Amino acid sequence: MSAKLWRLGAVSALALTNALATPAAAQAEGGVFTMLGRIILGAGRARVAIDTPQAVTVLESEDLEREQADTQGDLLRSVPGVQAWGGSALTGQLLNVRGIGTFSQSDENRIIVTIDGVQKYNEQYNMGSQFGEPDLYRRVEVLRGPASSLLYGSGAIGGVVAFETRDASDFLTDGSDTAVRLRASGASNGGGWSGSAILAHRFNERVEMLAAVTTRSEGPVEAGDGTIVNEDSSMDAQSVLVSGTIQLSDNSEQRLRFSMTRWYTEGIQVPYSVTRNLPIFGLADRTINDRTYQVTWENPASDNPWVDARVQFSYSETATEQRNATGIPGMSSALFDDADYGYETLRLDARNTVEASGGNWQNFLTFGASVARQTRVAQTYDSTGGAGLPLTFHTAGQSDTAAIYLQNEFILNERLTLLAALRYDRSVSTATGGADPSVLGIPVTHSGSSLSLAAHYRINESWAVFGSVADTTRLPSIDELFSYQAPRGSSYLTLRPEQARSYEIGFSWQGRDIVTGGDGLDIKVTAFRNEITDRIETGPSGAGLPQYVNTAQSLIEGVEIEAGYQSELWFGRIAASYIEGLNVVSGATLTSTPAPQLMVELGRRLPQHNLEFGWRGTFTRTMEYSPTLSVPGVGIHDLFLTWRPDTGVLRDVTVQLSVNNITDELYYNALDVAANGYAGAYPQRGRDVRLTLGRTINF
Numbered sequence: 001m002s003a004k005l006w007r008l009g010a011v012s013a014l015a016l017t018n019a020l021a022t023p024a025a026a027q028a029e030g031g032v033f034t035m036l037g038r039i040i041l042g043a044g045r046a047r048v049a050i051d052t053p054q055a056v057t058v059l060e061s062e063d064l065e066r067e068q069a070d071t072q073g074d075l076l077r078s079v080p081g082v083q084a085w086g087g088s089a090l091t092g093q094l095l096n097v098r099g100i101g102t103f104s105q106s107d108e109n110r111i112i113v114t115i116d117g118v119q120k121y122n123e124q125y126n127m128g129s130q131f132g133e134p135d136l137y138r139r140v141e142v143l144r145g146p147a148s149s150l151l152y153g154s155g156a157i158g159g160v161v162a163f164e165t166r167d168a169s170d171f172l173t174d175g176s177d178t179a180v181r182l183r184a185s186g187a188s189n190g191g192g193w194s195g196s197a198i199l200a201h202r203f204n205e206r207v208e209m210l211a212a213v214t215t216r217s218e219g220p221v222e223a224g225d226g227t228i229v230n231e232d233s234s235m236d237a238q239s240v241l242v243s244g245t246i247q248l249s250d251n252s253e254q255r256l257r258f259s260m261t262r263w264y265t266e267g268i269q270v271p272y273s274v275t276r277n278l279p280i281f282g283l284a285d286r287t288i289n290d291r292t293y294q295v296t297w298e299n300p301a302s303d304n305p306w307v308d309a310r311v312q313f314s315y316s317e318t319a320t321e322q323r324n325a326t327g328i329p330g331m332s333s334a335l336f337d338d339a340d341y342g343y344e345t346l347r348l349d350a351r352n353t354v355e356a357s358g359g360n361w362q363n364f365l366t367f368g369a370s371v372a373r374q375t376r377v378a379q380t381y382d383s384t385g386g387a388g389l390p391l392t393f394h395t396a397g398q399s400d401t402a403a404i405y406l407q408n409e410f411i412l413n414e415r416l417t418l419l420a421a422l423r424y425d426r427s428v429s430t431a432t433g434g435a436d437p438s439v440l441g442i443p444v445t446h447s448g449s450s451l452s453l454a455a456h457y458r459i460n461e462s463w464a465v466f467g468s469v470a471d472t473t474r475l476p477s478i479d480e481l482f483s484y485q486a487p488r489g490s491s492y493l494t495l496r497p498e499q500a501r502s503y504e505i506g507f508s509w510q511g512r513d514i515v516t517g518g519d520g521l522d523i524k525v526t527a528f529r530n531e532i533t534d535r536i537e538t539g540p541s542g543a544g545l546p547q548y549v550n551t552a553q554s555l556i557e558g559v560e561i562e563a564g565y566q567s568e569l570w571f572g573r574i575a576a577s578y579i580e581g582l583n584v585v586s587g588a589t590l591t592s593t594p595a596p597q598l599m600v601e602l603g604r605r606l607p608q609h610n611l612e613f614g615w616r617g618t619f620t621r622t623m624e625y626s627p628t629l630s631v632p633g634v635g636i637h638d639l640f641l642t643w644r645p646d647t648g649v650l651r652d653v654t655v656q657l658s659v660n661n662i663t664d665e666l667y668y669n670a671l672d673v674a675a676n677g678y679a680g681a682y683p684q685r686g687r688d689v690r691l692t693l694g695r696t697i698n699f
Contacts, residue, residue: 057575128275167200240260339391366406390434395484408421528559635665653693
């Protein structure tokens with residue numbers, strides 16, 4: 001790790017040590033819970049975030065609702081090392097996790113995104129990759145870095161973002177079997193609005209179900225200088241969610257969980273490029289259908305240490321219809337043809353955890369396997385009902401993957417935790433259209449293994465240290481193997497799997513009864529280094545040269561700081577990240593490197609009025625990508641308020657009000673500028689006032 005980052009980590013540790021040098025009281029019985037005290041579900045055995053030997057952040061329902069978000073990415077603003085970027089339209093967002101995430105198709109494979117455990121994936125030219133309705137999520141877990149991701153899949157070099165949809169238990173109380181929640185919101189900047197209705201019902205002690213519908217409309221927004229951003233970007237989106245839990249018998253813990261989610265949006269003559277400010281690409285009609293279906297069988301078998309089983313069968317589809325594109329004046333290209341694009345994934349995953357224990361130790365062994373088939377669709381639209389023509393820049397194909405994995409967690413004296421995970425993946429990919437004719441129908445096989453080792457040691461009631469090392473293999477995707485555009489050729493003969501080795505080291509501190517009785521402060525500091533070899537990127541243009549190549553080593557390293565404070569009357573949190581990304585051969589800064597960022601939030605509660613309010617500041621430092629390209633730092637200030645009156649006409653209504661970018665700053669996301677320059681980057685939204693009203697009625 002560079003000397004600069006080591007100094008930053010050392011200064012952070014010294015400052016926190018000095019500030020918190022007074023002995024911390026033991027955790028109060030039933031203690032206070034900050035964000036770092038929340039339970040992590042997605043890393044094998046359930047454990048508390050601050051006691052996890054990896055960097056993990058949990059956002060619960062109250063955090064998500066406070067954001068009053070339009071998109072999935074907007075929900076992640078308080079997670080260190082994570083940014084959503086791209087266009088302001090509903091279909092324009094991309095993710096960046098720990099310096100992984102740019103316009104390269106390869107980066108869509110380096111971050112795993114799941115909804116209810118179902119992996120989502122989409123890659124399309126000048127389109128975003130994240131589609132979904134924020135109001136339907138009850139929880140988000142963000143696992144940063146590959147050491148915490150081996151249970152999810154191979155190649156998650158950036159990490160995993162796991163969304164969990166709402167279920168009936170979120171709304172049903174012990175005294176009611178039916179609940180209805182209605183919610184409506186509006187925004188001043190862009191005239192956006194949304195509405196949702198949720199019905200939850202408990203049929204009997206064994207069956208609960210939930211149904212939800214939402215609608216959302218978003219128009220062109222204004223930047224801080226009054227400029228209209230993406231003037232033709234008005235879009236509407238509708239969502240449906242049906243979920244349920246069925247206990248299979250009265251005397252069994254076995255249960256079925258299922259969810260069916262559909263997100264649909266339609267835009268008439270909206271910008272062709274929604275991720276970049278490129279008006280020359282013209283306009284197009286676009287509809288996007290995103291569907292996620294899953295059914296999961298679970299058997300915790302709490303009285304049997306040999307069984308804690310889970311089997312999930314899932315189907316995911318993202319389908320895009322493009323029509324009536326105006327294109328670039330004077331240019332004829334298949335990019336602007338009426339066409340259908342899409343991804344479909346069918347997956348089966350099964351795992352089991354075996355528990356063993358002794359006088360002063362516990363051991364949890366999780367093992368499992370998965371098989372999946374992903375189909376990539378791309379063809380011109382044939383109005384007569386024919387198959388249409390293939391598109392060479394978006395090769396159609398099929399990839400069959402199989403994986404086996406295991407993870408072992410050993411706990412000694414409730415102080416030392418050792419975590420080891422191993423995964424092996426194999427893929428067989430075949431081009432079915434739009435590829436070099438000599439490649440069509442020829443299977444291409446790749447395989448690779450991934451390994452992670454992590455340790456966490458609790459020194460005392462306050463201090464703990466942790467570290468991890470991970471070797472990760474990412475197998476090439478259909479696009480990387482088979483796409484070709486003259487004069488380039490396909491890469492299937494020369495492309496090797498991508499390799500990454502990552503290191504993490506950090507410490508955490510917990511304190512109770514610091515300022516007032518019953519309060520709590522949790523802090524976690526993580527330094528990481530990620531060495532990527534055989535990185536897959538678009539190669540140089542030239543006759544006979546492959547479309548994608550394995551480039552030389554990249555190095556990404558950084559420091560993350562996360563802190564949370566809770567008391568009866570006050571709450572707050574800090575999320576900070578400093579990341580450096582480097583092309584080791586050229587010495588150039590990677591365009592996927594985000595600007596250093598600090599988020600500070602401070603809030604106050606007035607329990608007698610059922611009111612909480614607060615301030616959030618997000619500060620970035622100037623980011624220099626080259627001698628001729630830099631993005632100045634900025635400070636953005638937001639205010640928020642939540643009120644739950646128990647008298648008057650608004651009784652039992654939840655009122656949420658926020659004012660974002662109070663000072664109406666004109667600013668850009670550094671990642672947008674790095675990828676496109678200022679001419680191709682969208683400015684961020686100016687001042688925006690948001691109001692949300694919601695009410696839950698129990699019967």
